[in-house]
Amino acid sequence: MSKPPSLQHVAKAAGLSPATVSRYLNGSLVLPKETAARIDAAIAALNYRPNPHARSLSRGKSDTIGLVIPDIANPFFARLAAAVEKYADAAGIALMLCSTLNRPERELDYVERLRRNYVDGLLFTTNHQDENGALAAAINASANIVVMDEDVDDAVVPKVFSDNIQGGALAARHLVEMGHRSLAHIGGPADIMSARERAQGFSEALAGSGAEIAAALYGAYTAEHGQKAMETLLDSDRGVTAVFAGSDEILYGMMQVLRDRSIRVGEEMSVITFDDAGRLELFDPPITAIRQSTDEIGRLGVETLMRRMSGDADLGTQRVPVELIIRASVKRLA
Amino acid sequence: MSKPPSLQHVAKAAGLSPATVSRYLNGSLVLPKETAARIDAAIAALNYRPNPHARSLSRGKSDTIGLVIPDIANPFFARLAAAVEKYADAAGIALMLCSTLNRPERELDYVERLRRNYVDGLLFTTNHQDENGALAAAINASANIVVMDEDVDDAVVPKVFSDNIQGGALAARHLVEMGHRSLAHIGGPADIMSARERAQGFSEALAGSGAEIAAALYGAYTAEHGQKAMETLLDSDRGVTAVFAGSDEILYGMMQVLRDRSIRVGEEMSVITFDDAGRLELFDPPITAIRQSTDEIGRLGVETLMRRMSGDADLGTQRVPVELIIRASVKRLA
DNA sequence: ATGAAAGCGCTAACAC
DNA sequence: GTGTTAGCGCTTTCAT
Numbered sequence: 001m002s003k004p005p006s007l008q009h010v011a012k013a014a015g016l017s018p019a020t021v022s023r024y025l026n027g028s029l030v031l032p033k034e035t036a037a038r039i040d041a042a043i044a045a046l047n048y049r050p051n052p053h054a055r056s057l058s059r060g061k062s063d064t065i066g067l068v069i070p071d072i073a074n075p076f077f078a079r080l081a082a083a084v085e086k087y088a089d090a091a092g093i094a095l096m097l098c099s100t101l102n103r104p105e106r107e108l109d110y111v112e113r114l115r116r117n118y119v120d121g122l123l124f125t126t127n128h129q130d131e132n133g134a135l136a137a138a139i140n141a142s143a144n145i146v147v148m149d150e151d152v153d154d155a156v157v158p159k160v161f162s163d164n165i166q167g168g169a170l171a172a173r174h175l176v177e178m179g180h181r182s183l184a185h186i187g188g189p190a191d192i193m194s195a196r197e198r199a200q201g202f203s204e205a206l207a208g209s210g211a212e213i214a215a216a217l218y219g220a221y222t223a224e225h226g227q228k229a230m231e232t233l234l235d236s237d238r239g240v241t242a243v244f245a246g247s248d249e250i251l252y253g254m255m256q257v258l259r260d261r262s263i264r265v266g267e268e269m270s271v272i273t274f275d276d277a278g279r280l281e282l283f284d285p286p287i288t289a290i291r292q293s294t295d296e297i298g299r300l301g302v303e304t305l306m307r308r309m310s311g312d313a314d315l316g317t318q319r320v321p322v323e324l325i326i327r328a329s330v331k332r333l334a
Numbered sequence: 335m336s337k338p339p340s341l342q343h344v345a346k347a348a349g350l351s352p353a354t355v356s357r358y359l360n361g362s363l364v365l366p367k368e369t370a371a372r373i374d375a376a377i378a379a380l381n382y383r384p385n386p387h388a389r390s391l392s393r394g395k396s397d398t399i400g401l402v403i404p405d406i407a408n409p410f411f412a413r414l415a416a417a418v419e420k421y422a423d424a425a426g427i428a429l430m431l432c433s434t435l436n437r438p439e440r441e442l443d444y445v446e447r448l449r450r451n452y453v454d455g456l457l458f459t460t461n462h463q464d465e466n467g468a469l470a471a472a473i474n475a476s477a478n479i480v481v482m483d484e485d486v487d488d489a490v491v492p493k494v495f496s497d498n499i500q501g502g503a504l505a506a507r508h509l510v511e512m513g514h515r516s517l518a519h520i521g522g523p524a525d526i527m528s529a530r531e532r533a534q535g536f537s538e539a540l541a542g543s544g545a546e547i548a549a550a551l552y553g554a555y556t557a558e559h560g561q562k563a564m565e566t567l568l569d570s571d572r573g574v575t576a577v578f579a580g581s582d583e584i585l586y587g588m589m590q591v592l593r594d595r596s597i598r599v600g601e602e603m604s605v606i607t608f609d610d611a612g613r614l615e616l617f618d619p620p621i622t623a624i625r626q627s628t629d630e631i632g633r634l635g636v637e638t639l640m641r642r643m644s645g646d647a648d649l650g651t652q653r654v655p656v657e658l659i660i661r662a663s664v665k666r667l668a
Numbered sequence: 669a670t671g672a673a674a675g676c677g678c679t680a681a682c683a684c
Numbered sequence: 685g686t687g688t689t690a691g692c693g694c695t696t697t698c699a700t
Contacts, residue, residue, distance in 0.1 A: 004451075006693050017671045022695060031669080049450040053396060054693035056387035057676050067431075072419065078412035085406065085433050094452075097401075097431040099419050116383040117338075118428075252616055259618055282586055284593055284618050340677050351687045356679060365685075388677035391692050 005046040013042035025050065065305060066119040068098040068110045070127040076248065076277035076294065077125065080149065083298025084123060091306060093120075102127050104135065111138040114145065121305045125149045127221065129191045144309050148301045151193035158308055159317035160300045164194050167290040167322040168201025171244045171272050172209070174288070174324055179333030180242040180270060181211045186229040186254065187246035190218035198246055198274055214238040221246065226253025234261065242270035242330060248278045251287065270330040286327035296320045339380040347376035359384065399639060400453040402432040402444045404461040410582065410611035410628065411459065414483065417632025418457060425640060427454075436461050438469065445472040448479065455639045459483045461555065463525045478643050482635045485527035492642055493651035494634045498528050501624040501656040502535025505578045505606050506543070508622070508658055513667030514576040514604060515545045520563040520588065521580035524552035532580055532608055548572040555580065560587025568595065576604035576664060582612045585621065604664040608656075620661035630654045 011018040015038065023029035024039055031039070042048070056062040067084050069077045085095045096119055100106040107126060114122045121144035130136050136154035139145050146158040175183055185202055188195030195218065203213055215233055219225030226245060230253065233240060245251040251273040255265070263269050266285040273280070276291035297320050304315055345352040349372065357363035358373055365373070376382070390396040401418050403411045419429045430453055434440040441460060448456045455478035464470050470488035473479050480492045509517055519536055522529030529552065537547055549567055553559030560579060564587065567574060579585040585607040589599070597603050600619040607614070610625035631654050638649055 007695095008693075018694075019672080019696075020670055023670090026695085028695095029669080035669085049446075051391070051693050052450060052452050053387055053390035054676090055695080057385070057391050057678085058693080058695045060676075062387060064430075071416065072406070073409075073413050073416040075407075075409060075412070078409070079407050081431070082405065082407040082433065085431055089433075095431050096398075097415070097419055097429050099416065099423075112383075116386060118386050252613060255616055279586060279612065282589055282617070341679095342677075352678075353680080353688080354686055357686090360679085362680095363685075369685085385677050388692090389679075391694085392677080392679045394692070 004051075005048045007048075007050070009046055010039065010042045010048050013046060014038045060117070061120045062094075062117070063092065064094040064096055064119045065121045065123060065302075066096040066098050066110060066114060067123045067125075068100055068107065069125045070100055070102045072097065072099050074249075074277075076275050076292070079277050079294035080125070080298055083295045084302055086295075087299050087302040091302065093306075100126070104131070107135055108138050111135075111142055111145070115142050120144060121309050122146075123148055123301050123305055124152070126152060127192075128189065130154070144305065146301055146305045146308060148297055149194070153193075156314070158304045158315045160297055160304060161194070161317060161319055162292045162297065162322050163319040164197035164322075165201035165204075166319075167274055167292075168198040168203075168244075169205035170201075170322065170324045171198075171274070171290050172202045172205035172211075174272065174326070175242045175244070175270070175330065176206070176209045176211050178242075178270070178330050180330075182214045182239050182241055183211055184215040184233055184238070184240045184243040185213060185217070185246070186226055186233070186243055186250055187216065187218045188221040188250070195221075195246055202244055214240050219250075221249050223249050223253035223256070226250035226255075227257050228253070230254040230257040234263075240269075241333065242272070245271065245273040248273055248275040248280070248289075251280075252278075255283070266329045266331050272330055276325055280325075281327060283329070285329050287329045288327045289325050291323045291325050293320055293322070338385075339382045341382075341384070343380055344373065344376045344382045347380060348372045394451075395454045396428075396451070397426065398428040398430055398453045399455045399457060399636075400430040400432050400444060400448060401457045401459075402434055402441065403459045404434055404436045406431065406433050408583075410609050410626070413611050413628035414459070414632055417629045418636055420629075421633050421636040425636065427640075434460070438465070441469055442472050445469075445476055445479070449476050454478060455643050456480075457482055457635050457639055458486070460486060461526075462523065464488070478639065480635055480639045480642060482631055483528070487527075490648070492638045492649045494631055494638060495528070495651060495653055496626045496631065496656050497653040498531035498656075499535035499538075500653075501608055501626075502532040502537075502578075503539035504535075504656065504658045505608070505624050506536045506539035506545075508606065508660070509576045509578070509604070509664065510540070510543045510545045512576075512604070512664050514664075516548045516573050516575055517545055518549040518567055518572070518574045518577040519547060519551070519580070520560055520567070520577055520584050521550065521552045522555040522584070529555075529580055536578055548574050553584075555583050557583050557587035557590070560584035560589075561591050562587070564588040564591040568597075574603075575667065576606070579605065579607040582607055582609040582614070582623075585614075586612075589617070600663045600665055606664055610659055614659075615661060617663070619663050621663045622661045623659050625657045625659050627654055627656070 007018045011021045088095050098110045124147050139155040148160045187199050217229040272288045274290045276289035280287040341352045345355045422429050432444045458481050473489040482494045521533050551563040606622045608624045610623035614621040
């Protein structure tokens with residue numbers, strides 16, 4: 001258990017200076033075969049491994065980025081994290097995971113951590129409104145942040161979002177096409193971008209279609225909200241034949257109610273949701289959904305952050321297309 | 335954009351030495367109110383933030399641990415990761431996320447990374463057998479690793495597992511109690527500990543119960559395997575009335591088949607699964623399951639690793655109890 | 669092509 | 685209580 005060998009030791013063993021070995025290891029130098037071999041031999045003999053902390057300190061960067069998300073246990077964010085890690089790893093950079101549980105002080109804390117150079121950059125994701133602007137302020141005060149999935153108003157950094165408007169429209173058109181005329185929307189928090197946009201796309205696409213939104217219930221992206229809203233909807237019978245859920249979680253809550261009341265989905269009530277991060281094909285019937293591409297959001301997020309870190313200009317906000325996945329929860333009406 | 339202030343600057347501004355400020359900041363010193371105030375003022379004025387890399391280099395540790403898992407997008411591992419992060423964070427240590435996708439070279443790579451002091455310790459999780467013993471060798475060559483969830487044979491490090499045997503037994507007893515006599519088990523890979531133990535607990539608990547295992551089909555912890563196995567089972571009609579799925583994923587595959595063949599779960603075929611990481615209460619009917627406590631596994635994992643890092647003896651392998659969650663997928667037979 | 673030397677910013681003996 | 689002095693292990697001018 002003696003101290004691990006350092007570059008110094010390797011250099012000495014190879015009869016060279018630390019500088020040369022360092023350059024060789026970093027590829028900033030092409031060495032004669034013989035010299036290179038000597039170094040390799042020394043490294044192998046000593047079982048040398050570079051110390052990343054020393055490297056970070058010296059270079060002023062750590063080749064590590066942070067991913068801050070509300071909750072890794074949420075399938076949507078878990079998928080997003082998987083994508084982010086995949087692309088980060090491919091680029092040779094490590095991933096620090098930071099769950100905030102949507103607590104503002106934790107979000108600020110992580111942004112702060114970036115400022116301390118803990119990580120070279122941050123992929124930031126939130127799920128609620130920035131009440132007092134503190135988050136936007138913190139973000140704007142830091143370099144190398146990109147916001148993903150949900151907007152932080154007033155933050156002027158690169159952003160990567162799904163095309164929520166398109167998604168809402170896709171849902172609306174599908175419902176109309178299937179013959180539905182009296183629709184409901186159970187959406188997320190009315191004060192955050194994603195929920196607003198999904199609702200907007202949904203209602204705009206309905207214009208002139210003959211269909212109308214009989215009820216629009218906003219709340220949280222939770223099963224609880226889905227449940228309560230569905231109950232309200234059912235209790236105040238408005239002849240709705242189909243409902244558009246703002247997220248998988250909301251859908252889950254809705255499904256509970258529907259099952260409890262023995263209302264057959266895809267028969268007595270049609271349903272379409274947004275996200276498609278869960279295993280919606282396993283429901284009975286399988287649930288039709290607007291699918292977000294977590295892979296593409298993650299890919300673009302990492303790419304954008306890396307460009308940002310290497311000095312590229314702010315790329316503004318980029319939109320990732322969504323996709324309609326038709327399954328069997330929307331009934332074709334006469 | 336000038337260089338950020340260092341401890342030196344703060345010290346100078348406060349009229350003290352860097353050492354004193356450092357001690358103060360680390361709490362290894364109680365300063366007179368007046369002096370402390372001066373430091374605080376200087377820090378605030380300069381907007382000073384300590385550089386963690388320098389700190390890590392100097393202290394030889396980084397207060398960061400790594401979590402290596404097969405796939406963060408898998409709900410079970412996502413939950414486990416959430417728990418790990420929660421407890422790590424509570425202990426003031428950061429979490430590096432490392433997904434291996436079950437590729438052996440990546441697993442080795444991460445263990446290697448630990449050796450390089452990238453992180454102070456590693457929480458290691460795998461999902462397949464250690465073919466050639468390379469993984470065990472790498473693990474044994476490193477300090478500060480604890481293995482969670484699935485065993486790595488021959489690795490002699492602290493381990494934290496669910497009580498799979500108990501789980502299998504719980505499933506068996508429940509089935510028997512509900513009047514089932516002809517059972518099947520669709521399990522994970524026969525060559526890994528968790529699958530073996532679940533099967534073992536299941537069959538042992540059946541001894542003398544009058545019930546028997548008409549079929550035991552091992553494969554992978556995947557929906558695909560669940561599907562194929564269920565088809566085989568159904569095609570070779572053996573009068574089985576209930577099946578015990580080795581994991582949620584396996585269950586998912588089974589459910590597809592059951593639905594495709596219009597076999598009503600909880601009526602014509604009873605089902606119980608292991609994990610309960612998905613949203614099993616949303617199925618129709620809700621699925622009865624043996625629930626693993628990802629929270630407790632994560633908690634114990636972090637705690638054990640921290641004790642290990644502070645020099646405690648190897649704590650051997652610890653078992654976390656599982657729990658039977660009765661829902662409605664097991665029919666009560668006459 | 670290679671080396672010497674000066675940091676990177678912090679911590680930790682060891683003094684006083 | 686506080687300061688001095690060495691490092692921690694690597695990178696990087698600047699020489700040669």
